[in-house]
Amino acid sequence: MSGHSSFESNNAVIKWIEYRLPIFGFINDSLVVYPTPKNLNYWWNMGSLAGVMLMVQIITGIILAMHYTPHADMAFASTEHIMRDVNYGWLMRYMHANGGSMFFIVVYIHIFRGMYYGSYKSPRELLWWLGIIIFILMMATAFMGYVLPWGQMSFWGATVITNLFSAVPLVGDVIVSWLWGGYSVAQPTLNRFYSLHYLLPFAIFAVVFLHLWALHVHKSNNPLGIDIKGPQDTIPFHPYYTVKDLYGMGIFAIIFAWLLFFAPNLLGEPDNYIPANPLVTPTHIVPEWYFLPFYAILRAIPDKLGGVIAMFASLLILFVLPWLDTSKVRSARFRPVYKMLFWAFFIVCMGLGYLGAKPAEGIFVIFSRLGTALYFLFFLVLPFIGWFERPRKLPESISAAVLDDSGGGGGGAIEGAAAKAEDRG
Amino acid sequence: MADSKGGDGHDPSRRDFLYVAAGGLGAVGVAGAVWPMIDQMNPSQDVLALSSIEVDLSGIAEGQSITVSWRGKPVFIRHRTAAEIAAAKAVSMDELPDPEGDEARAQKPEWLILVGVCTHLGCVPLGQQGEYNGWFCPCHGSHYDTSGRIRKGPAPLNLPVPDYVYLDDNNIKIG
Helix, strand or coil: CCCCCCCCCCCHHHHHHHHHCCHHHHHHHHHHCCEEECCCCHHHHHHHHHHHHHHHHHHHHHHHHCCCCCCCCCHHHHHHHHHHCCCCHHHHHHHHHHHHHHHHHHHHHHHHHHHHCCCCCCCCHHHHHHHHHHHHHHHHHHHHHHHCCCEHHHHHHHHHHHHHHHHCCCCHHHHHHHHHCCCCCCHHHHHHHHHHHHHHHHHHHHHHHHHHHHHHHHCCCCCCCCCCCCHHHEEEHHHHHHHHHHHHHHHHHHHHHHHHHHCCCCCCCHHHHCECCCCCCCCCCCCCHHHHHHHHHHHHCCCHHHHHHHHHHHHHHHHHHHHHCCCCCCCHHHCHHHHHHHHHHHHHHHHHHHHHCCCCCCHHHHHHHHHHHHHHHHHHHHHHHHHHCCCCCCCCCHHHHHHCCCCCCCHHHHHHHHHHHHHHC | CCCCCCCCCCCHHHHHHHHHHHHHHHHHHHHHHHHHHHHCCCCCHHHHHCCCEEEECCCCCCCCEEEEEECCEEEEEEECCHHHHHHHHHCCHHHCCCCCCHHHHCCCCCEEEEECCCCCCCCCCEEEECCCCEEEECCCCEEECCCCCEEECCCCCCCCCCCEEECCCCEEEEC
């Protein structure tokens, strides 16, 4: 992306190609010599892990599409055919289904990391926006993918989620029957969901490219949240962060493998092993775990349109986060009030996730409403925090904080040193 | 690889070993992960389960032939007349592009069983046709005789004989 590259090679073939298409220089600039803050901790592993999971999902998904039949009469049987008859089909499907969960875990940590360290703030607002777009595309992709096995949860999940649009005044019913291609979720719905489920990952791939392009303009944020002031603040991406990313990937792969081989149905719903029946709804409908906080917000509002608006608002409000946060200090390490608020917000999100899995009755409804109120309260009080909060003293530079083990730079420097010790371990 | 010249406390051979060992183990891991993705395209268990069929021969009159489907391909079962058998046996090996005796191609002379896929480019030849009254492939003009052997045209080999056994006098199992 950058104009001039420092890349040089003595190999005649590489030089010939480089003169015409500077691809080696591009790779060299963005993955090898790419200057990276020297103080990144393991929370910065999530970006590359998310990229790896996207590729895992695309590859296993293309393989599943070779054996799957997107027809209402055959989809369930073809899924079981994959599980029983296709060589390693069980592995491909479990990898894809659990891979979706692992992808969301990584992306949620990535988002919370960005919120804790203020990575969304200027000049990274568009980077943050592109990330939210990826997140929304992921949710759409995951939802449509879950419909494809055409089990009971697939069918009724599709019915419930598409019915959200019936809350739209006047044209709601028209929109819903347009989504369905009929009077209910049926063959046309399944067929179009299959088409879109295949398409959207490539749209995600394209937005990831933009996300990385924007990232490489102002480089990674870091745990101190201060700008890179010179070469002394950075180290080359390779080998330092390639190795660190690979090590994290190894740990991640162990967790993924445990889920995949020892508990492949842990995060699934048993009801989805019952073929779709348009005449009988399962007694307890729950979405996949990664939708639960939003599902809890949807159910918390005792009004159809209101619930749908609240649910979409809870997602879209992330777009204005860079402007709601009025503090100039990025990292929560130096923001005592924001730090508490962040952890409160984190607990509220977890709590909403728990409540989303519970039946919508009694005490759960009351807590869901409380959680929903607190969720939005975070965004409402955020602008005021920046005005009265007294941030701790920021270190002079990344390298100064890393080198200063004596703690002369105040609490921040001590924290920085602690992070460095963790990194060594 | 490692180019440390000593004096820095590193033993170059030890470092080389670590490089090769780590790289080798990585390669084994990648191969293990890639194999399922390749193997999934091989015939699945339900396809393999359908790889043999049984055929009742009793309804096929002399001089008549039928075509059955086996592994998605046509199989010709021809109840040969005495004249056809005699014609097939009378051919000299020198005349055949792919020399093979008629005895080796039919367990019982009156029943000829062939995979009906032209050995040229995979079309299905037409029965009781061609210059040798065996099969004629309309795609590129290959002529097969009454033993299903290639006699003329671009096809290089005889029509293959599938594995089959007689379950009893009137029933065979192909595959």
